[in-house]
Amino acid sequence: MYNVVIDSEKCIGCGLCKNDCVAYDIDIENKKAVYKGNNCIFCGHCEAICPQNAIKLEGFEDTVEDFDKQVILDPKEYMDAIKTRRTIRQFKQDKEVPQEIVDMILEAGRLAPTGSNAQRTRYIVLRDKLDACEKVAVKYFRNLLGLGMIFAPKLKDLRNVIDPKFFFKGAKLAIVIIGKDQVSASLAAQNMATMAEANGLGVLFSGYFSGVSNLSPKERRMLKMKLSEKVATTLVIGYPKVKYKRTAHRKPLKVTNM
Numbered sequence: 394m395y396n397v398v399i400d401s402e403k404c405i406g407c408g409l410c411k412n413d414c415v416a417y418d419i420d421i422e423n424k425k426a427v428y429k430g431n432n433c434i435f436c437g438h439c440e441a442i443c444p445q446n447a448i449k450l451e452g453f454e455d456t457v458e459d460f461d462k463q464v465i466l467d468p469k470e471y472m473d474a475i476k477t478r479r480t481i482r483q484f485k486q487d488k489e490v491p492q493e494i495v496d497m498i499l500e501a502g503r504l505a506p507t508g509s510n511a512q513r514t515r516y517i518v519l520r521d522k523l524d525a526c527e528k529v530a531v532k533y534f535r536n537l538l539g540l541g542m543i544f545a546p547k548l549k550d551l552r553n554v555i556d557p558k559f560f561f562k563g564a565k566l567a568i569v570i571i572g573k574d575q576v577s578a579s580l581a582a583q584n585m586a587t588m589a590e591a592n593g594l595g596v597l598f599s600g601y602f603s604g605v606s607n608l609s610p611k612e613r614r615m616l617k618m619k620l621s622e623k624v625a626t627t628l629v630i631g632y633p634k635v636k637y638k639r640t641a642h643r644k645p646l647k648v649t650n651m
Contacts, residue, residue, distance in 0.1 A: 395435045395452035397428045403447035410439035410448060434510040474590070476640045481595025484564040484631035494592045495566065498630070501588035502581035507574065514572040514581050514625075517616055523567055526615055527560050530602055533609040534559070560602045564631030567599070569606065571622050578625030585628055595633035602627045 397418075406424035416432040419439060426439075426448070440448045440457060499516055507514065519526055535555050561567055568585065572578030586596045606612050606624040618624075 395433075395450060397430070397433060397435070397439065398449045398451055399426050399428050400447045400449075401425050403445045404443075405445055405447075407444065409442045409444065413438045413442050436510040477637070478590055479595075479637050479641070480597055481631070481633045481635070482562050482597055483634040484562055484595065484629075485634050486563040486565070488565070488632045490566045490594065490630060490632075494589075494594070497592065498568070498585045498588045501584040502568075502570070505577070505581040505584045507577040507580070511574065511577065513574065514570060514578050517569040517571065519567040519569065520565065522615065523561060523565070526567075526612065527602075528557070529609065529612050529615060530560050530605045531555055531557060533605055533612065534601065537605075537608075560599055560605075561629050562597060562631075563634075564597070564629045566630045567602070568628045568630065569603075569616060570625045570627065571618065572625045573621075573623060575625055582626045582628060589628070589630050593632070594630050597629040599627040599629050602629075 404425050406421055406426065408421050408426075410426050411419045411421055415436065415438070416434055418429050418431055418433045420427050420429060435450060437450055437457070440450050495518065499518070502514065502516060503512075505514075538555070570578050570582050570585075572581070582598070586598070589596050603624040603626050606616060606618070606627070616624075
């Protein structure tokens with residue numbers, strides 16, 4: 394399905410592609426790069442690093458973009474963005490997220506790194522069925538807590554706060570991230586959350602909904618999940634109804650220098 398093609402006329406045998414190939418699938422022979430095609434994971438590093446644009450990856454639908462220098466975020470601004478972000482649990486219920494912004498958020502997830510470049514993470518965008526999925530989740534979670542109260546009476550207080558908007562907090566959009574590889578899915582989720590916040594949106598990582606989606610057969614059917622699939626996390630996204638005025642406390646940093 395995919396292939397690496399090297400234009401020997403353009404290739405100058407500099408070896409940059411060979412040195413950067415994680416699969417050791419490129420050699421330099423007679424001062425030209427040669428693709429062996431044994432272990433390639435099609436990460437695209439060879440195509441991206443070639444100074445002569447002599448290497449092409451075939452079979453992909455998207456196109457590569459040239460750039461003169463890597464875009465580096467301003468460290469101070471980025472740290473301020475990290476400090477001032479808050480998990481949002483109050484959303485404006487009368488304001489939809491435009492589709493072009495949703496597309497940007499999903500693209501940010503698609504471009505996240507994945508283990509062995511597997512790119513097996515997929516996304517379920519909940520808009521029209523958001524309320525129906527939340528209704529199923531609320532009922533299941535209430536029943537689950539009811540059973541849990543037999544063994545953990547303290548759960549009673551939590552059961553009393555499971556209102557019809559418990560999972561999505563009135564937001565108009567949720568994106569369920571499916572992936573066997575928890576690390577890859579988490580990297581995608583962080584990319585997506587950052588992009589959402591860059592567009593003035595608030596984000597809630599809903600561990601509760603993710604847990605219910607992995608346990609409830611009815612919820613899984615509504616989400617059209619395969620038996621082998623697992624929800625890694627769920628992003629609840631919308632326009633914040635609140636504004637925070639200052640940063641929040643955090644426990645001291647725990648670091649071991651060795």
